[in-house]
Amino acid sequence: MGVVLIIDSATYDAIVAHARRDHPDEACGVVAGPVGSDRPERFIPMLNAAMSPTFYEFDSGDLLKLYREMDERDEEPVVIYHSHTATEAYPSRTDINLAQEPGAHYVLVSTRDGADSPSYDGPVEFRSYRIIDGAVTEEEVKVVAAYGNLGDN
Structure with missing residues (x-):
């Protein structure tokens, strides 16, 4: 497993937009990719069944449907993302306890301090x-224009 998440700019933008749209509740979702590729390709925003500003939970029926669909398409969850609405983009104890996909990149976006506004022009905390x-290791995020141009930033 690498120590870098390589993600295309359209998917990066979609995750940030979802986090902003669902604020003040936490947003959550998955980016699926071909099994074994470590390439996040299919953005799948999910409903936060908890509808909470401090906790996220995938709807169990939606999650079952998603996993069946990924199996049919020979995909796996490459990125599992959610937002933190009032704290930094670092996994909480609950996030760590819920992490069940050792091959996935766990992405957090913070929408605190006004970052939820579409007009916010400061940097977005995307980690x-x-x-x-239970062991948390931060990794570099490299945003590329497209996967064929891995040298681009």
């Missing part, structure tokens, strides 16, 4: 982690 057996 990625590997969470394996």
Whole structure:
């Protein structure tokens, strides 16, 4: 497993837009990709069933449907993302306990301090982690224009 999440700018923008749109509740979703590719390709925003500013939960029926669909398409969850509405983009104890996909990149976006506004022009806190057996390792995020241009930033 790498220590870098390579993500295309359209998917990056879609995750940030979803986090802003669902604020003040936490947003959540998955970006699926071909099994074994480590390439997040299909953006799948999910409903936060908890509808909470401090907690996210995937609807169990929606999640089951998603996993069946990914199996049919030979995909896996490459990125599992959610937002923090009032704190930094770092996994909470609950986030760590819920992390069940050791191969996934866990992305957090913070919409605190006005970052939820579409007119906000400051940097967005967008961070990625590997969470394996309770151990959290931050990894670099590299945003590329397209996957064929991995040298681009």
